[in-house]
Amino acid sequence: MPWFLAAAALTCAGIALVASATADPANGILFGAAAKAQVLWWAVSVAVSLVAARIPFAWWKELAVPGYIASLLVILAMGVLAGSSLVPPIKGQCNWIVLGPLRVQPVEFIKLATLMATALLISSPGFEARRLGHVCLGLVVAALPAAMLAREDLGSALTFPPMAFGMLMAAGMRGRDFTLLMVGGLAVITLGISRLPQEGAKAYQYRRIQAWLHPEAYALTEGYQTARSVSAIGSGQYVGKGWSQGDQNRLGLIPEKHTDLISAVAGEEFGLIGMFVLCAGYVTFAWLGLGLAGTARDPCGRLIIVGFVCLLGGQAAINLSVATGLLPVTGITLPFLSYGGSSLLATWLGLGIARSAGRATQLV
Numbered sequence: 001m002p003w004f005l006a007a008a009a010l011t012c013a014g015i016a017l018v019a020s021a022t023a024d025p026a027n028g029i030l031f032g033a034a035a036k037a038q039v040l041w042w043a044v045s046v047a048v049s050l051v052a053a054r055i056p057f058a059w060w061k062e063l064a065v066p067g068y069i070a071s072l073l074v075i076l077a078m079g080v081l082a083g084s085s086l087v088p089p090i091k092g093q094c095n096w097i098v099l100g101p102l103r104v105q106p107v108e109f110i111k112l113a114t115l116m117a118t119a120l121l122i123s124s125p126g127f128e129a130r131r132l133g134h135v136c137l138g139l140v141v142a143a144l145p146a147a148m149l150a151r152e153d154l155g156s157a158l159t160f161p162p163m164a165f166g167m168l169m170a171a172g173m174r175g176r177d178f179t180l181l182m183v184g185g186l187a188v189i190t191l192g193i194s195r196l197p198q199e200g201a202k203a204y205q206y207r208r209i210q211a212w213l214h215p216e217a218y219a220l221t222e223g224y225q226t227a228r229s230v231s232a233i234g235s236g237q238y239v240g241k242g243w244s245q246g247d248q249n250r251l252g253l254i255p256e257k258h259t260d261l262i263s264a265v266a267g268e269e270f271g272l273i274g275m276f277v278l279c280a281g282y283v284t285f286a287w288l289g290l291g292l293a294g295t296a297r298d299p300c301g302r303l304i305i306v307g308f309v310c311l312l313g314g315q316a317a318i319n320l321s322v323a324t325g326l327l328p329v330t331g332i333t334l335p336f337l338s339y340g341g342s343s344l345l346a347t348w349l350g351l352g353i354a355r356s357a358g359r360a361t362q363l364v
Contacts (some may be wrong), residue, residue, distance in 0.1 A: 015042065017265050052353050075145060107153055121141055123302075142161075210222070225329050228253055239273055311350075312347065
């Protein structure tokens with residue numbers, strides 16, 4: 001229950017920030033359509049989470065492999081249909097499935113399917129986390145959907161490594177293997193960055209790296225989001241300007257302010273203290289989640305809880321790092337806080353699955 005309460009507190013904070021980011025005081029709108037939609041999605045998400053928590057964990061384990069395979073097929077199908085009316089380009093990327101008025105972001109659910117399949121593999125009787133070959137196999141299972149997603153959604157792809165490494169460390173991976181893989185991963189990332197196209201439709205990824213390295217030169221182009229975010233957070237000083245009183249928020253100077261950069265709204269309106277409370281909320285959520293993992297008797301369930309905590313923790317860390325200029329712009333939302341029905345539903349569904357894992361009273 002405390003874990004659910006921590007998640008609920010973060011979600012409530014998110015609704016308040018979404019309301020502030022989308023408010024229109026001049027027309028008397030303080031709780032607009034986006035905030036109302038977020039409340040509705042939260043109500044649906046909580047209901048789904050409670051049902052998921054009551055489903056026997058053995059059923060979730062049986063769904064792990066079919067869910068993983070279905071996720072890979074969805075990614076392939078979206079690649080084939082990219083640019084069509086079903087998977088149209090939105091902000092230059094084909095990451096959404098559009099069904100009339102409903103937009104679904106499948107990657108949020110693909111993360112959960114990958115989490116469950118990877119946990120099932122790592123917890124299988126023949127898997128030994130102290131053997132590098134087995135560790136690499138576990139990473140391949142987690143990395144395959146991430147690699148397939150990276151072309152259109154690099155930000156979401158970056159959330160898979162914290163999840164996979166967190167589960168492997170919990171399963172007993174050796175420190176030297178972790179170091180070796182991290183060095184190898186950094187080498188691959190460096191090579192990938194060096195080969196990014198500098199011209200054409202995909203050149204925006206290269207320019208984002210350059211904007212991170214040389215923010216002044218790109219302050220009005222690819223570095224605009226980071227520049228405005230850092231400015232908004234800094235203007236909040238210690239205690240902020242108050243809810244819905246942020247000048248840059250109200251003037252619309254913060255791009256993506258109710259989604260990717262909602263933390264900039266929090267920094268401007270609640271200051272350094274508010275940002276500290278926000279970070280403390282995520283730390284508390286992670287601490288309670290890991291505490292639940294420590295009581296789980298089923299090895300697969302334990303790894304799912306750890307992986308889920310690392311998935312959300314990693315995503316939050318990346319988002320906050322982007323908002324403060326510590327990482328290049330990746331286009332990734334802040335769990336629980338950012339506006340988005342798919343993200344909120346998938347997050348609370350994962351919470352329910354993790355709670356089901358924690359409730360398992362015997363090895364299944």
